[in-house]
Amino acid sequence: MKFKASLTNHGIQILEKRFLHALDKVGKTWHVYLTPDHFIFLHNLLSFDGIQSVAQFSKQALFSDYRIASQTGNRIAFTLEMALFYSALRGSASICAAGGANGVHVRLAKKQTKSNGPNMPFLTFETQGGNSTVIHDVPISSPLSPGDIMELQSALESAQEIPPTLVQVPDLAKMQNFVERHKNIGDILKVSVTQYGDLLVEVATTLAIAGAAYCNLGVLGVHVDAPAESQAMKVRARMELALERGEALSVELKLKHFAKSLQCCLAEPDSAFLGIAPQAGCLTVIFQFFIPGTHQNDKSISLHCRLPVIDT
Amino acid sequence: MTSSSSSSSDLVCQLDSASGLIDALSSVRWKRSQDALVELSEHGIVLIVEESGCLQAKLYLKREIFASYEYQAEGRPRFGVSLGLLIDCLNLFTVPGLSRAVEIRYPGPDMQLLLESVESPSSDAFIFAEIRTKIPDTISWDYNFQPAGSTPISFTVKSAALKEAIDDLEWPGSSVQIILQPNPPCVSFRAEGHGDLQIDFMYYANTDLLMAFHCDQQICYRYKYKFLRATTSNMPSSVTKDKRGSKLTFGMGGLLKVQHLVSVTRSSTQHPNIDASGYQLPSRIAYIEFFVKPEVDEDPVNDA
Numbered sequence: 001m002k003f004k005a006s007l008t009n010h011g012i013q014i015l016e017k018r019f020l021h022a023l024d025k026v027g028k029t030w031h032v033y034l035t036p037d038h039f040i041f042l043h044n045l046l047s048f049d050g051i052q053s054v055a056q057f058s059k060q061a062l063f064s065d066y067r068i069a070s071q072t073g074n075r076i077a078f079t080l081e082m083a084l085f086y087s088a089l090r091g092s093a094s095i096c097a098a099g100g101a102n103g104v105h106v107r108l109a110k111k112q113t114k115s116n117g118p119n120m121p122f123l124t125f126e127t128q129g130g131n132s133t134v135i136h137d138v139p140i141s142s143p144l145s146p147g148d149i150m151e152l153q154s155a156l157e158s159a160q161e162i163p164p165t166l167v168q169v170p171d172l173a174k175m176q177n178f179v180e181r182h183k184n185i186g187d188i189l190k191v192s193v194t195q196y197g198d199l200l201v202e203v204a205t206t207l208a209i210a211g212a213a214y215c216n217l218g219v220l221g222v223h224v225d226a227p228a229e230s231q232a233m234k235v236r237a238r239m240e241l242a243l244e245r246g247e248a249l250s251v252e253l254k255l256k257h258f259a260k261s262l263q264c265c266l267a268e269p270d271s272a273f274l275g276i277a278p279q280a281g282c283l284t285v286i287f288q289f290f291i292p293g294t295h296q297n298d299k300s301i302s303l304h305c306r307l308p309v310i311d312t
Numbered sequence: 313m314t315s316s317s318s319s320s321s322d323l324v325c326q327l328d329s330a331s332g333l334i335d336a337l338s339s340v341r342w343k344r345s346q347d348a349l350v351e352l353s354e355h356g357i358v359l360i361v362e363e364s365g366c367l368q369a370k371l372y373l374k375r376e377i378f379a380s381y382e383y384q385a386e387g388r389p390r391f392g393v394s395l396g397l398l399i400d401c402l403n404l405f406t407v408p409g410l411s412r413a414v415e416i417r418y419p420g421p422d423m424q425l426l427l428e429s430v431e432s433p434s435s436d437a438f439i440f441a442e443i444r445t446k447i448p449d450t451i452s453w454d455y456n457f458q459p460a461g462s463t464p465i466s467f468t469v470k471s472a473a474l475k476e477a478i479d480d481l482e483w484p485g486s487s488v489q490i491i492l493q494p495n496p497p498c499v500s501f502r503a504e505g506h507g508d509l510q511i512d513f514m515y516y517a518n519t520d521l522l523m524a525f526h527c528d529q530q531i532c533y534r535y536k537y538k539f540l541r542a543t544t545s546n547m548p549s550s551v552t553k554d555k556r557g558s559k560l561t562f563g564m565g566g567l568l569k570v571q572h573l574v575s576v577t578r579s580s581t582q583h584p585n586i587d588a589s590g591y592q593l594p595s596r597i598a599y600i601e602f603f604v605k606p607e608v609d610e611d612p613v614n615d616a
Binding site: 170171173174177178181182185206207208209210211212213215235 | 394396397400401403404407408409427437438439440441442443444
């Protein structure tokens with residue numbers, strides 16, 4: 001089992017300045033799943049008792065040289081603490097920023113930490129400066145067994161199913177601020193999405209109902225025009241009509257999960273979409289990244305979260 | 313989509329921004345869970361908060377504060393509401409970039425207090441809140457504030473200095489004596505507990521801090537620190553920024569009235585009621601009154 005790769009400056013920038021900070025806010029422990037073509041961070045994919053998150057990068061998006069070999073179809077997976085990974089990368093990034101680095105090499109290694117102790121697995125960052133080489137070892141779990149890798153792969157495939165209708169979140173930062181302010185009112189959030197491009201986010205308790213409604217948002221997937229009679233309706237009545245007509249879905253979830261998923265805005269996505277899985281199975285938040293200087297989707301980077309719903 | 317017919321509502325009013333109202337409401341919030349009694353009239357809204365029969369705060373929101381005020385109830389409707397919840401819901405209308413005018417309506421179909429954003433061409437979200445109201449189970453305590461003597465004993469001090477003095481008195485803990493003496497004119501705050509601390513405002517030495525002083529006899533009353541602190545604990549920063557003064561008046565038996573003025577218009581907001589020189593018309597000011605009962609001593613300290 002071997003993995004060795006060289007991070008590009010662009011790759012270091014993307015991870016250090018944007019993604020790792022966001023991922024660390026979403027969850028502490030992550031699976032790192034290495035395939036011949038992709039470098040993937042997965043959070044909570046094998047147990048759906050909290051927010052699930054997937055950040056996937058094509059190898060070209062991060063690395064200039066990428067070599068992987070294993071007996072499981074050249075796939076390797078292990079878990080690590082995101083804070084430790086982030087800290088190691090920040091160290092490498094600071095050396096690179098000082099201008100003395102010739103590159104950052106990442107590899108899997110086994111090292112003895114105590115004399116006569118067992119060899120422990122590490123993800124090693126080797127940053128070659130002008131006169132010295134700085135090595136930062138990030139402790140990781142033992143690599144997953146072939147069976148566990150198969151299970152992870154299958155969970156990844158099911159997590160990548162896209163809801164039939166996705167509506168575009170108008171402004172992520174404002175939405176994040178808005179959701180934070182709901183925390184004092186209640187802890188259960190109701191999210192409703194129509195095929196007309198409406199989004200209703202509300203907190204309901206025995207003492208108050210409070211929220212926001214957004215209309216005429218961009219829609220990806222199934223999109224229908226709102227019936228004429230609903231145009232003059234108040235937003236919640238319009239939502240109820242859409243639910244009756246089967247043109248909307250509604251879920252309840254923990255507000256803290258939704259707030260956590262919005263922490264992904266630290267990764268500086270260009271847009272975000274919300275959708276509800278068929279049978280109201282979960283709420284999916286998909287973050288979209290553009291190729292710099294264009295409005296074209298950058299397919300080499302993807303980030304999305306799936307939030308468990310509360311059975312009502 | 314935002315406005316329904318106002319024909320069935322006792323009150324429909326609009327505010328340019330919820331921020332000033334939040335400041336005013338926060339001034340009378342001294343603990344997390346607090347119920348307020350709200351009374352509506354053609355003159356405006358009065359909100360009353362009480363604790364233990366010893367402390368009462370009244371917030372007067374005159375109708376001129378509102379951008380529009382449509383009142384059509386007979387009598388004066390009253391309802392109870394959670395003060396914290398009202399503030400939390402109003403906070404939804406102050407998200408940066410989403411800051412907007414808010415419409416307040418009472419009652420809703422189930423006697424709720426309804427808050428809605430007023431739609432504008434630039435708005436991308438419709439914000440709403442429905443707050444359940446309560447039937448007020450007690451009639452609020454009438455403090456029947458009467459001045460002691462023919463000339464009310466009072467002083468006016470810079471609000472910031474008052475807050476600072478009361479904050480400093482936390483260290484000795486326990487209760488605080490307020491002593492006024494006419495000659496030389498002086499106001500003293502004195503606390504004894506884990507130590508002694510006395511803060512004096514000398515009228516002639518500190519006319520910029522102690523702005524007015526009316527006292528023809530020495531008085532001395534003792535108040536519970538936590539009640540005194542409630543009168544300034546959540547004073548909004550606009551009060552100190554605007555260099556406002558607070559007036560303290562002593563009534564019969566030492567009943568203390570503390571009055572503050574809170575601006576309900578953001579200073580950064582251009583408003584027709586603010587003229588070019590920055591002078592703010594009184595119509596954009598919320599009046600706040602606290603009534604604090606003195607501690608009852610077996611051996612009265614008041615020698616008046």
